[in-house]
Amino acid sequence: MLEARAVHKVYDSRGAETHALSDMSLRISEGEFTVLAGPSGSGKTTLLNLFGGLDEPTSGQIRLDDQDLAACTRSELAELRLRKLGFVFQAYNLIPVLTAVENVEFVMELQGVARAERRRRATGMLAELGLGELTSKRPLELSGGQQQRVAVARAIVSQPRVVLADEPTANLDSTTAGGLLDLMQTMNRERGVTFLFSTHDPMVIERAARVVRLRDGRVVADETATSL
């Protein structure tokens, strides 16, 4: 479903070229719970951004459901992200002027889901994540863990095919991080949502069904749960 074909990504900063990804090829199938692991600068976030259509490769192809993302306009990419992808970022994921429930509703609002239906689904999802009492709180009134759970709720409430999570546990204590991973694994098992993480958190790597290890913009190992 997600595929990188011979992708190169070069950042040019004032004449100095940085090769973030070099000849990267990777395929993520439906229903996987995959981690991109590696040290800082290995290309994890760059690859996630390319899969999410947030950035363009310098060369090579990124395909989502066999569609080349390079052929899409900005508006079409936004539509793809809206319909097929969910994002969870490291921190400060939420829109500060919206309450928890409004943040979760927002993607469905963009999708054109009727008001009553999106309110029902958003409150249901927040309740499922143990945030039923906090629906009317703004992000600044929530703890880091609560904010990340709201972000996960927003990412999955519209039932995307894939959730791309960039170091989602980086700012969380181990208990909160564990709870969040439990939740994502449940979503993966019960709803078949594909998860692709970037992380160097051993706790996340331990739980992954597949770990793709990156170094200097290349895949250095691709391990499944049995081989881990």
Add this chain to the structure above:
Amino acid sequence: MNEFARALLAPVTWRMALRNVWRNPRRTGVVLLAIGIGLGGVVLAMAINYGMIFQMVDAAIRTDLGHVQIHGAGFQKEPGVEIRLPASLVAEVRAAAPPELRATAARVRAQGLASTSHGNIGVALLAIDPLREPEITDLQQALVAGRWLDAASRRALVGARLAERLKLEVGEKLVVSAQDVHGDLTAEAFRVGGILRTDSLPIDERSVFIALRDGQRILGMHQEVSELVLVARSNDSDEINALRDALRARLPGELEVLAWHELRPLLQYMVDVFRQTAWVTYAAIFVAMAFGIANVLLMSVYERIRELGILMAIGMKPGRVVALLLSESLLLTLSGVTAGLVLGLLGVAALSDGIDLSRWGEGLVSFGIPTRIVPELPLDDLATPITIAVITALVSGIWPALHAVRIVPSEAVRHI
């Protein structure tokens, strides 16, 4: 419907815009205060100017012009006693009485000379109907000494400045001479029956009013008159034009039937020019305002780069981002405009008793400007600042909106 239009109609866009605008209450408050005070001042200045111009027009109508005047052919070009209206015409107009008509009065108008032992001054000699004239002008209220005219009393009313120059007081005698309908010079002595003080320099300085019958007699006009002055039921220009048109349709074509703005085109020109230049004044204020608003929104965009990146990452299309920024601009501008209009209207209400300019009365009256100006703001003219405000909001929102849509989501989400 495209994404932009859908977003503008979505309540969530406006909810977010409202909350974003008030995220930094101090900054928003300062901008609103600046817009409010600036626009409020302009609105008040406009109201004072409108008040002055409308009062000039009103004064001209109430002391001399009426709403419509009827003259014989050629009177406008070369006024004189040889161009007269028959008595039958006066009766005909009164009998016809179009629905817009409130009152009529006939006058005889001639050039003459007022003489006393202290000197001679060329004057406009106006013979008026003492009973009907108060229905069309406020001259009777302008009496500062003596009393109003009787039907034919050989008494005259003179302007205050004329009285001063000829050293006349009530009861004293002046001789009025003029050319009659046959071209012969005629003169008659009158007692000063009263002294008038108005906001009109020509009336105060160079006018002598006598009774209509006295005027007709000394000028040899029998029942004829120089002009018929008509007043409509309201000051509404549509009604005044309707009255004029109805009279033109019923009366012989050669007669001159003219509304006040045709009799004194300069007055109408002043009103028109002021209305046109109001656009320029408002536009100048709003251009300055646009930079302030664009600056605030631009700062707000720079502060929210990560947030906008996340919005784009989760599927917000460029059209929606533009709609969000324009909504913020509209809210900011329209709030400022509302504050400005409220302040301006409060100022107008506070000055509803008028601004006393009598210190400069001498100079103002010579231009036909009243010495007490009551600010006036026609409600339909408020459409001008509101329209320009909406344009300003859209224009000043475009710049920050373009910045926002150029944000690269992958870079923005890393932005702290």
